[in-house]
Amino acid sequence: SQQGEEDPQALSIQEGENATMNCSYKTSINNLQWYRQNSGRGLVHLILIRSNEREKHSGRLRVTLDTSKKSSSLLITASRAADTASYFCATASRTYKYIFGTGTRLKVLA
């Protein structure tokens, strides 16, 4: 399977704590994207990082990319109950259009 792997599969933290999710992939990529999905609804795009970038920030989100290790991480700082959702990474390459990771289910406790 070409599907990416994410860990942890599930994460439960207290409000105000930071949450870190990791994504590993198998093929060369053009970019890597992170998405959030609430309650089985549509996905919301969070951040895109290109293969020549190593780190990107957007508000409370920080994404890193290590192409030598074929891995990425998403850090959510100062988490809120509203951050409770599933988070997916997706890789875009020339060979495959998009490959989504297995996802991390994040629960933020108030």
Next chain:
Amino acid sequence: SAVISQKPSRDICQRGTSLTIQCQVDSQVTMMFWYRQQPGQSLTLIATANQGSEATYESGFVIDKFPISRPNLTFSTLTVSNMSPEDSSIYLCSVEQGEGQPQHFGDGTRLSIL
């Protein structure tokens, strides 16, 4: 970003029937995609909907089971044919406005087959 309307939002269908899902975008987009998300799973790409030509299907998906239309740059349909309980999933439409740009998703269609 593009606004995507997907209909129906959910349906319960009988085994052996077919259902057509519609995806409408509020602006012209280059690429439109259809995904399946089985319960508790990640997304799997079914096909790329090509405007004016046959869709490009991924391995494991065939046109007879999932016929797709894309008559213009703002609209596409996915039909799930001869449904069985294994087809119970969320079906999602997404669009991409240019290569290297993020995808934007509709809210999905939650399909249950009895």
